[in-house]
Amino acid sequence: MSFDRRTALRGMAIAGLAATALPGTAAAASGLEFHLRHQFRPFDLIAPGFVQHDAPARPGAVTIDNRPVAPFCAVTTRSSGAVAAGLVGEGTSVLGRYENGTTTIEVRTGGATTVVASAAAELSEGAGFAVVVNENAVTVLADTGAGWQPLLTNRDGVRALIDLRDPNVLRELSYGYENAQDRVRAGYYGQAGVRDPHVVQYADGRPYIRDNKLYLTLTNAGMGFFQQAHWGVWTLDLADPTRLTQVAQLFFARDGVVLGDHAGQIVVDGDEFVLAMSSWGDFDFAGVHVRYTRTRANVLKGTHVLPTKRMPLPTTVSSWDPALTRIDGQWHVAFVESPAQSPAFVFHPALARGRTLESLAPVGADLTLDQTEGTIIQRLQGKWRVLTSDGDARVYRVYDLTMRPQGTLNAPYGTNIPHPMVFQHRDRYWMVTFDGTQFVEPVLGYGTHGDFIVMTDS
Structure with missing residues (x-):
């Protein structure tokens, strides 16, 4: 804004x-x-005491059996060279993604995926990778050794396709990730x-x-x-x-x-x-x-x-x-x-x-x-x-x-x-x-x- x-x-x-x-x-x-x-x-990207998931990363695309009751949440992990994280559901998802020197925010609704924002970025394997949802704003962050830094954020493009504030929408979404490395943590956003x-x-x-x-x-x-x-x-x-x-x-x-x-x-x-x-x-x-x-x-x-x-x-x-x-x-x-x-x-x-x-x-x-x-x-x-x-x-x-x-x-x-x-x-x-x-x-x-x-x- x-x-x-x-x-x-x-x-x-x-x-x-x-x-x-x-x-x-x-x-x-x-x-x-x-x-x-x-x-x-x-x-804190995830508020201490409000972590809903903390476990070793599994290969491929993973849906976690936990979800937030409000659109204020985050997923953190480490990059394996190509990585994505966010909220996923049947035919619907809101993800931050890094691949081939580009970070993107993508929204999938009705079976169609739209990239709403993108930016150049260079993440080495093992770098921290996080996706934060605040209301309808989605932010992708990375930690390359000096603490979390935002790479990309978008609200208007996300909101044009989906309203994460709607409880009917939110209850169909769970935490999810793709190609993560090390551990994956998810839970309510901190500050x-x-x-x-x-x-x-x-x-x-x-x-x-x-x-x-x-x-x-x-x-x-x-x-x-x-x-x-x-x-x-x-x-x-x-x-x-x-x-x-x-x-x-x-x-x-x-x-x-x-x-x-x-x-x-x-x-x-x-x-x-x-x-x-x-x-x-x-x-x-x-x-x-x-x-x-x-x-x-x-x-x-x-x-x-x-x-x-x-x-x-x-x-x-x-x-x-x-x-x-x-x-x-x-x-x-x-x-x-x-x-x-x-x-x-x-x-x-x-x-x-x-x-x-x-x-x-x-x-x-x-x-x-x-x-x-x-x-x-x-x-x-x-x-x-x-x-x-x-x-x-x-x-x-x-x-x-x-x-x-x-x-x-x-x-x-x-x-x-x-x-x-x-x-x-x-x-x-x-x-x-x-x-x-x-x-x-x-x-x-x-x-x-x-x-x-x-x-x-x-």
Whole structure:
């Protein structure tokens, strides 16, 4: 996709700035001062813990007796000089192939095979070979000794012939390969990077922590734009914050397809989980909205495909980045309001509240801003606040529960629009966020960010 969201987000080239005061606001919303502790890049073609097949390669063309329930998966192996891998079925297949100095992506439907994309490549025997499916985008990668690198990717050509989001199509496809060498692994896709962290919390705002591990959701960046990303649940070991582990894969059924909607929050409400997410899974510049569902299924582990419905937010424009907390018997929902996504993105923070999620009324919004997202509701030193990230001013803004400005957070502000996911554990405040570091952007385009960043106030 030729669109680069950063052309619409001003000031993203500025990195590493500390939060500073703007005219008319306090220099800081509290006495907290956050410092960078860790920065690293989670990267897995197949998510550890979600491998569905791992066995020695067999000769010839092989169909594996496993399949994904969502079109977010990968097959990895080693090249024997000519190799193919992907999803196969009776008369239907979606494969990445390497042979005679050329890599291709081919789709077979109705007994006819169409090569939808090709590129020159040179793979020696024994080189790593992988095919990743993210929604309808198929990417071929190779590892010649310096880590996985994409050779070729295509979405539009694949989608013109088949819709992998359709559960009727997907249930007829299994993992498969041809002429593989060494071992073959297949399973649910991991991530090229992570973003949009949001702590799993109880309805009253307390973070969900088990065995000193914080549960949080992250957007798992795919090999491309927003539709190629999906949602995952992770744990962060608070004794060793470099240990970030995915424990659940979350996908959503709506409008007859299975999507990777993401950028939201999970709330533990009694014996139910409330999940709210943004409809980025089928974004085509015609609007975004917040969806939600309630379930008793344990969404903090395993793989799930959940039906959702639109959250009745009190807005007539697009919305995303929902944050939910029940305060004094009322649900407070912070979110991003966006009157435009084309030709430029315009978005600002807003807040609603109501006795139920179905009876929300507007509280307020900051209409003076137009590049502000990553809304979070959090208690800072005993006071409830709405936090948000201002990509223009390069600061984390703070509001009270009437959406009156209360200053900014004193914390480093990196690239992209990093979300201010602050939480308290014992006597320390933490912030987890992300940056805009891409993965091989010249091939894959915008959307493969970012690094995971951990800060603390002491």
